[in-house]
Amino acid sequence: MTSSHIDINGRKVWVTEQGRGTPVIYLHGIADLHGIDAEPGAFHMALGDQCRLIAPAHPGCAASDEDEALETIDDVVFHYLRVLDALDLDRFALAGSSFGGWIAAEIAVRYPERVEKLALIGPTGLAVPGHHIGDIFWYAQPDDGVRYDGLRDLLFEGPKTEIGMAVIPDKKDDIEREMGKYKVFRFASLIGFKPPYLYNPKLRSRLDRYRNPALVMWGAEDNLVPRAHADAYTEGLGDARLETVEGCGHSLIVEAPEQIARSVTNFLNE
Numbered sequence: 001m002t003s004s005h006i007d008i009n010g011r012k013v014w015v016t017e018q019g020r021g022t023p024v025i026y027l028h029g030i031a032d033l034h035g036i037d038a039e040p041g042a043f044h045m046a047l048g049d050q051c052r053l054i055a056p057a058h059p060g061c062a063a064s065d066e067d068e069a070l071e072t073i074d075d076v077v078f079h080y081l082r083v084l085d086a087l088d089l090d091r092f093a094l095a096g097s098s099f100g101g102w103i104a105a106e107i108a109v110r111y112p113e114r115v116e117k118l119a120l121i122g123p124t125g126l127a128v129p130g131h132h133i134g135d136i137f138w139y140a141q142p143d144d145g146v147r148y149d150g151l152r153d154l155l156f157e158g159p160k161t162e163i164g165m166a167v168i169p170d171k172k173d174d175i176e177r178e179m180g181k182y183k184v185f186r187f188a189s190l191i192g193f194k195p196p197y198l199y200n201p202k203l204r205s206r207l208d209r210y211r212n213p214a215l216v217m218w219g220a221e222d223n224l225v226p227r228a229h230a231d232a233y234t235e236g237l238g239d240a241r242l243e244t245v246e247g248c249g250h251s252l253i254v255e256a257p258e259q260i261a262r263s264v265t266n267f268l269n270e
Contacts, residue, residue, distance in 0.1 A: 014063035018048030029098025031251040034062040035184040043253040046261035095119035118214040124198035131228035132196040157249040207236030214240035219248035
């Protein structure tokens with residue numbers, strides 16, 4: 001994979017690319033490339049072997065510049081429209097994980113003619129009465145100043161899974177990963193720090209505008225985003241199917257990277 005900056009109105013956006021063929025824009029989440037991790041994982045490598053994977057870092061994440069004007073999800077959408085213009089992409093497939101899936105859905109309902117296929121992996125973004133997204137910000141700091149059991153329980157299958165302990169250890173991580181975690185939570189707070197968290201109350205009623213094929217993936221043990229949200233996305237989008245992944249929580253792309261990459265690839269090739 002290669003990474004470089006592109007210029008968007010005087011601000012630098014860090015973009016990682018791999019492969020050739022059908023362009024697939026991938027928007028990241030927390031336990032992800034440009035989130036906690038600086039390097040691509042098995043999911044990104046596998047997907048990049050099958051398409052032209054283009055993965056920009058959100059404003060203020062990884063090596064992307066901050067955007068001090070960013071306040072709402074609409075600001076993020078317009079930011080990405082400028083990124084797409086800079087990449088000279090009129091039509092493309094769009095995928096996103098966690099709040100990256102939320103951003104992908106917001107782009108798709110506003111500009112459905114540009115998005116050929118949409119893959120949402122554990123997406124946040126919807127308001128579903130009685131089924132609130134978990135308070136990820138409460139657990140961003142360690143429990144008792146030491147443990148991250150609460151955060152791991154929201155992001156993974158449980159608080160003590162091997163992959164969860166590796167991605168978010170109780171001890172202080174190296175400075176690069178600690179900074180990545182700080183940056184990605186700061187970005188998330190800009191667009192989603194209002195109880196109930198990480199949602200746009202208007203998005204659900206707009207889903208019907210996107211009628212091209214869509215894939216919604218949800219971890220059966222997701223403690224951050226309730227199953228009702230995956231069902232709402234599937235029912236609201238014009239041509240969508242839901243795939244439930246057993247043995248996974250919210251961070252599907254690191255809990256089952258090859259399986260998720262295979263499902264997304266098969267969907268894109270249908």
